[in-house]
Amino acid sequence: MSQTYEPREIEQRWQSKWDEERTFRTPNPGDDDFDPSRPKFYVLDMFPYPSGAGLHVGHPIGYIGSDVVARRARMQGRNVLHPMGFDAFGLPAEQYAIETGVHPGEFTRDNIDTYRRQLQMLGLSYDWDRELSTCDPKYYRWTQWIFTRLFDRGLAYQAEVPVWWCEALKTVLANEEVINGRSERGDHPCERKMLKQWMLKITAYADRLIDDLDGVDWPESVKTMQREWIGRSEGAEVDFRLELDGADPLTVFTTRPDTLHGATFMVLAPEHPMVPELVTDDQRGEVEGYVQAAQVKSDLERTDLAKSKTGVFTGAYALNPLLDAEDPAARVPIWVADYVLMGYGTGAIMAVPGHDERDHEFASAYDIPIRQVVAPSGCEESSDACFTGDGVAINSGELDGLETAEAKAAAIQALSDRGTGRPKVTYRLRDWLFSRQRYWGEPFPVVHTADGAVHRVPDEALPVELPEVDDYAPAADGSAPLARATDWLNAQAPDGTDAQRDTDTMPGWAGSCWYYLRFMDPHNDVAPFDAEAQKYWGNVDLYVGGVEHAVLHLLYSRFWHKVLYDEGIVTTPEPFQKLFNQGMLTAFAYKDSTGRLVPTDQVDVTDDVGVKRETGETLEQVIAKMSKSLRNVVNPDEVIEEYGCDTFRLYEMFMGPLSDSKPWNPRDVPGCRRFLDRVWRLFVVEDGADPIKPALLQDGDGGSQTEELERHLNRAIKRIDDSFGPFNFNTGIAALMSFVNEATKAPDALTRSQAQRFVLALSPFAPHIAEELWARLGEGESVSRAAWPVVDERYLVDEEYELVVQIRGKVRGKAMVPKGADNAALEESAREAVGELLDGQEVVKVIVVPERLVNFVVK
RNA sequence: GGGGGAGUGGCGGAAUCGGUAGACGCAUCGGCCUUAAAAGCCGAAGUCCGCAAGGACGUCCGGGUUCGAGUCCCGGCUCCCCUACCA
Numbered sequence: 001m002s003q004t005y006e007p008r009e010i011e012q013r014w015q016s017k018w019d020e021e022r023t024f025r026t027p028n029p030g031d032d033d034f035d036p037s038r039p040k041f042y043v044l045d046m047f048p049y050p051s052g053a054g055l056h057v058g059h060p061i062g063y064i065g066s067d068v069v070a071r072r073a074r075m076q077g078r079n080v081l082h083p084m085g086f087d088a089f090g091l092p093a094e095q096y097a098i099e100t101g102v103h104p105g106e107f108t109r110d111n112i113d114t115y116r117r118q119l120q121m122l123g124l125s126y127d128w129d130r131e132l133s134t135c136d137p138k139y140y141r142w143t144q145w146i147f148t149r150l151f152d153r154g155l156a157y158q159a160e161v162p163v164w165w166c167e168a169l170k171t172v173l174a175n176e177e178v179i180n181g182r183s184e185r186g187d188h189p190c191e192r193k194m195l196k197q198w199m200l201k202i203t204a205y206a207d208r209l210i211d212d213l214d215g216v217d218w219p220e221s222v223k224t225m226q227r228e229w230i231g232r233s234e235g236a237e238v239d240f241r242l243e244l245d246g247a248d249p250l251t252v253f254t255t256r257p258d259t260l261h262g263a264t265f266m267v268l269a270p271e272h273p274m275v276p277e278l279v280t281d282d283q284r285g286e287v288e289g290y291v292q293a294a295q296v297k298s299d300l301e302r303t304d305l306a307k308s309k310t311g312v313f314t315g316a317y318a319l320n321p322l323l324d325a326e327d328p329a330a331r332v333p334i335w336v337a338d339y340v341l342m343g344y345g346t347g348a349i350m351a352v353p354g355h356d357e358r359d360h361e362f363a364s365a366y367d368i369p370i371r372q373v374v375a376p377s378g379c380e381e382s383s384d385a386c387f388t389g390d391g392v393a394i395n396s397g398e399l400d401g402l403e404t405a406e407a408k409a410a411a412i413q414a415l416s417d418r419g420t421g422r423p424k425v426t427y428r429l430r431d432w433l434f435s436r437q438r439y440w441g442e443p444f445p446v447v448h449t450a451d452g453a454v455h456r457v458p459d460e461a462l463p464v465e466l467p468e469v470d471d472y473a474p475a476a477d478g479s480a481p482l483a484r485a486t487d488w489l490n491a492q493a494p495d496g497t498d499a500q501r502d503t504d505t506m507p508g509w510a511g512s513c514w515y516y517l518r519f520m521d522p523h524n525d526v527a528p529f530d531a532e533a534q535k536y537w538g539n540v541d542l543y544v545g546g547v548e549h550a551v552l553h554l555l556y557s558r559f560w561h562k563v564l565y566d567e568g569i570v571t572t573p574e575p576f577q578k579l580f581n582q583g584m585l586t587a588f589a590y591k592d593s594t595g596r597l598v599p600t601d602q603v604d605v606t607d608d609v610g611v612k613r614e615t616g617e618t619l620e621q622v623i624a625k626m627s628k629s630l631r632n633v634v635n636p637d638e639v640i641e642e643y644g645c646d647t648f649r650l651y652e653m654f655m656g657p658l659s660d661s662k663p664w665n666p667r668d669v670p671g672c673r674r675f676l677d678r679v680w681r682l683f684v685v686e687d688g689a690d691p692i693k694p695a696l697l698q699d700g701d702g703g704s705q706t707e708e709l710e711r712h713l714n715r716a717i718k719r720i721d722d723s724f725g726p727f728n729f730n731t732g733i734a735a736l737m738s739f740v741n742e743a744t745k746a747p748d749a750l751t752r753s754q755a756q757r758f759v760l761a762l763s764p765f766a767p768h769i770a771e772e773l774w775a776r777l778g779e780g781e782s783v784s785r786a787a788w789p790v791v792d793e794r795y796l797v798d799e800e801y802e803l804v805v806q807i808r809g810k811v812r813g814k815a816m817v818p819k820g821a822d823n824a825a826l827e828e829s830a831r832e833a834v835g836e837l838l839d840g841q842e843v844v845k846v847i848v849v850p851e852r853l854v855n856f857v858v859k
Numbered sequence: 860g861g862g863g864g865a866g867u868g869g870c871g872g873a874a875u876c877g878g879u880a881g882a883c884g885c886a887u888c889g890g891c892c893u894u895a896a897a898a899g900c901c902g903a904a905g906u907c908c909g910c911a912a913g914g915a916c917g918u919c920c921g922g923g924u925u926c927g928a929g930u931c932c933c934g935g936c937u938c939c940c941c942u943a944c945c946a
Contacts (some may be wrong), residue, residue, distance in 0.1 A: 734883035
């Protein structure tokens with residue numbers, strides 16, 4: 001029998017064994033084999049949406065990283081929860097269903113099978129007994145259950161709101177799903193419409209969502225994005241009385257009440273409800289035309305493309321509440337302009353062109369007066385320029401001389417006294433639009449009675465299962481597919497009266513809001529999860545995923561988690577203690593002289609130079625995202641087929657720090673395979689008959705070379721350990737490579753103990769070859785449950801080291817010196833090392849840094 | 860416009876505290892092995908000058924601090940990611 005390294009055979013054999021023996025099964029509190037003395041560790045990947053295309057090599061880089069962490073934690077004696085599941089409701093499956101008539105559930109199931117197969121091929125140590133899928137009624141029963149808790153608390157409500165309507169998708173989309181007026185999925189145009197929708201009151205949690213970020217170990221950039229997304233801003237609401245009999249005052253929001261005296265006009269959003277009421281007859285035609293034009297403009301046109309601001313005068317005037325009505329400055333004209341958005345604040349502003357860039361731009365365009373009311377500190381001059389910073393109030397009556405902060409407070413006080421204003425905190429965050437007129441999602445667990453009341457479905461009647469329909473497409477009028485499931489539609493309210501089910505479904509984000517909790521107890525059919533299990537597992541210790549979820553998923557999950565915390569069913573205020581974002585995996589692409597990217601399959605690459613096959617033109621190598629159009633997408637199946645899964649895992653970890661974005665280079669992959677070949681040959685004589693070198697089956701203590709190897713091994717394990725902090729496994733793997741290089745040069749010096757510790761240190765990265773060598777070393781237990789090797793500090797220090805000798809900071813010599821030598825001895829050795837180079841030089845100063853260098857400073 | 864990150868050989872990337880720049884891997888070149896090739900093993904290799912010994916220059920650019928700067932400070936350039944009229 002040949003003893004060559006055959007990764008495919010080894011990997012398949014061990015994967016089957018792990019599967020059969022449930023090697024990575026994680027017991028819960030209460031299970032027979034649960035050991036409460038071990039500390040818990042919950043490592044979670046952001047679970048994937050299983051698309052039809054399968055995984056590409058960029059997908060698993062985070063999964064491999066978290067798997068490496070999970071495997072080491074297990075070897076360090078922790079109870080490791082490391083599960084995987086699928087985010088399975090959502091638009092792509094439904095679009096596919098509409099196009100093909102295939103049930104989205106069937107399509108999704110097939111995709112999940114592909115994903116599961118691909119994930120299992122990677123040798124990831126998941127506890128597959130805990131696998132879940134958000135479209136499974138056993139799962140979404142509890143998603144609905146949580147929704148009813150939100151409903152009971154008044155956090156879920158229906159309202160007529162302006163929403164993004166996507167005609168192509170025939171559904172509403174959340175603000176976040178619309179980018180520049182086009183749908184994020186599919187890039188279809190979208191428009192604003194008023195529709196009755198389910199909303200979740202996430203704004204009630206805005207402050208807690210900001211404040212509790214302080215307690216989690218997340219990248220600062222993600223915390224910043226969340227804070228900015230919530231966008232808390234403090235200021236005041238100010239009421240402007242209109243010069244119009246019987247009209248309600250016009251309320252605006254401002255963060256700068258101190259600049260109220262500088263308000264020379266006001267602006268309403270085109271959608272503002274008071275526009276038709278206050279516009280004068282003279283101006284009506286022009287205003288209506290403008291409002292209509294704004295309505296059909298996409299957001300893209302209203303923002304990006306519109307470099308200059310536009311607007312029209314309504315003919316109406318309002319009165320500044322801080323000024324005497326007789327004061328001519330109190331009378332401010334009201335304009336309509338689309339740079340003011342209905343969705344923020346009150347949809348109306350007081351415009352202070354002296355101290356706001358946008359207002360300044362508008363005033364300049366329409367010749368509106370600019371009044372300076374804040375002077376930069378220490379400078380009494382005022383100018384026509386726009387000053388947006390803090391300073392001292394001027395031209396502001398009673399506020400004059402006050403610093404900006406004081407002036408704000410004084411202005412708010414003055415307004416409050418007059419009953420024309422009040423302090424106000426506004427958030428950029430809107431309530432969460434939570435319904436879709438689609439089929440493939442969780443039905444709402446509510447029924448509507450004829451009297452217009454909404455009743456939530458009692459717990460025991462959950463889940464409200466999705467009915468079968470024969471057409472998944474929304475109707476042309478925008479009514480949901482579920483409206484056609486007539487039998488299903490008719491239900492009863494809890495008191496027995498006739499009722500209708502809700503025909504909307506929840507958005508794709510719903511299921512992912514709490515899946516990390518279900519993993520703690522995924523088969524529970526009397527509760528979303530057992531209280532004991534949740535208490536033990538707590539929150540996620542390490543959550544690994546892409547930065548693209550920095551706001552939406554992570555914000556929504558945090559919101560639901562806090563609601564569950566208030567319900568008393570989770571014990572931590574935050575769901576994810578530490579967050580880590582893996583970098584994006586890119587690929588090389590090639591640009592021709594016109595700067596166009598050439599599809600990779602039309603490029604020949606030799607010696608890192610790309611040449612366009614047809615024309616022979618030399619191309620410039622650049623780094624680009626992997627994309628279908630560039631044909632530079634690499635499929636993991638092929639890499640694993642050619643080199644093996646251990647090589648694939650090792651390469652992905654060896655490329656660079658896990659958080660960095662870096663290019664996949666197919667030419668580098670064989671280097672990692674070569675390393676594993678060398679590892680193998682260190683243990684196994686390939687053309688021999690023994691499964692392992694016989695010397696490795698006995699304890700031995702070797703000679704001086706063994707001692708030297710021991711240093712290398714301890715250094716390598718130290719670097720591996722260190723790499724788990726910053727997730728730069730590339731440095732740890734490099735140290736393992738160095739060890740193998742040394743051991744290969746002295747093959748007889750390697751002892752059994754060293755061989756074992758090396759295999760253990762390698763095992764998180766290349767678990768299959770590690771299991772195989774571990775077994776061949778005669779060990780019966782899986783390497784994944786063996787104890788992680790401990791560094792022996794004594795081997796990290798050398799008794800002799802190389803002292804660098806510099807003259808004026810330039811390296812001029814080296815000397816081997818014993819550790820612990822005193823400064824005088826070091827200087828003496830240094831003088832010897834540089835010899836005559838110091839002759840005739842005047843040494844002004846000698847810098848001695850023990851363990852490092854000696855530097856002679858000469859004139 | 861705002862926020863975040865990054866610029867080191869032909870390429871991916873190393874370099875605890877300011878202390879030998881380029882670990883490890885790829886590609887390249889040489890040697891050994893072989894009838895030959897592949898594989899493997901051993902070795903060279905930042906750039907420039909030099910036969911060599913050796914020297915000069917080198918971490919995006921320009922200044923500064925220091926005995927000594929990839930690392931610290933000031934100014935500028937380039938690239939990537941996110942975000943975008945939020946009053």
